[in-house]
Structure formats: structure tokens, C-alpha cells
Amino acid sequence: MSALAAWDVVPLHAPARDRSRLRLVPPAGPEPRLATGSAPLRLTHAGRLVLGLVLAVVALLVIAGAVGASRTVGVESRVVTVQAGQTLSELSVALLPELSIAEGVAQLQLANGLNTPAIHAGQRLVVPSLP
Numbered sequence: 001m002s003a004l005a006a007w008d009v010v011p012l013h014a015p016a017r018d019r020s021r022l023r024l025v026p027p028a029g030p031e032p033r034l035a036t037g038s039a040p041l042r043l044t045h046a047g048r049l050v051l052g053l054v055l056a057v058v059a060l061l062v063i064a065g066a067v068g069a070s071r072t073v074g075v076e077s078r079v080v081t082v083q084a085g086q087t088l089s090e091l092s093v094a095l096l097p098e099l100s101i102a103e104g105v106a107q108l109q110l111a112n113g114l115n116t117p118a119i120h121a122g123q124r125l126v127v128p129s130l131p
């Protein structure tokens with residue numbers, strides 16, 4: 001049906017809808033309360049259990065960190081200055097004779113945060129003491 005045909009069917013003076021019948025209806029159920037902070041926080045049994053476990057894990061991590069830090073404080077190490085032409089392999093043989101060359105080089109790299117075995121003259125290296 002076209003718009004012109006619709007004008008012929010719909011009266012020109014259609015009665016207005018009765019809007020007086022529209023009204024607001026309150027929501028069903030109890031009225032929602034806004035959080036005002038007056039009600040205390042209550043944890044369920046499961047919530048208390050989870051909170052206790054989280055606090056226990058945090059306490060264990062703190063204790064483990066303190067024990068690890070105390071162990072590193074007690075370890076004595078010495079510092080050497082690299083001479084011209086020295087390599088980590090030579091330093092490993094001279095300073096860590098109880099280890100194989102590869103293990104000594106690895107220990108020197110770990111103690112000094114080295115990614116490669118390359119060192120240069122004048123560089124100061126920490127030599128770890130082994131138990």
C-alpha cells in the first residue's frame with residue numbers, strides 16, 4: 001500500500017491516545033538498597049578460608065625471601081681485576097680449581113651477570129666462594 005492510499009484509509013482526525021492510563025510501576029521484589037557503608041562486611045566460611053590461604057602463602061614467600069637473603073649475606077666472595085689477555089677459562093682454572101673449566105666459567109658468568117664469556121682488561125669480576 002502506498003502512502004497516498006494510506007491517507008484515504010486513515011481518517012484525518014484520528015482520536016488521540018489516552019495517555020492518562022500510563023503510570024509508573026514500582027519494581028517487583030524488595031526495594032534495592034544503595035551501598036552506604038553502614039552495613040559491615042561479612043565473609044562467608046569459604047571466603048575466610050581463601051583469605052587465610054592467601055595470607056599463609058604471602059607469609060611463606062616473605063619467610064623464604066628472608067632466608068634466601070640471609071644465605072647470600074653469609075657467602076664470602078672476592079673481587080679480581082681482569083688483566084690484559086686473560087679469559088674466563090684461565091680465571092676459572094686459577095680461581096676455581098675444584099670445578100671443571102666449563103663449570104667454573106658458568107659460575108663466574110652467573111656471579112657477574114655475564115651473557116657471554118667475553119671480558120676485557122680492567123673489568124672487575126666477583127669470584128664466588130663455593131661451599
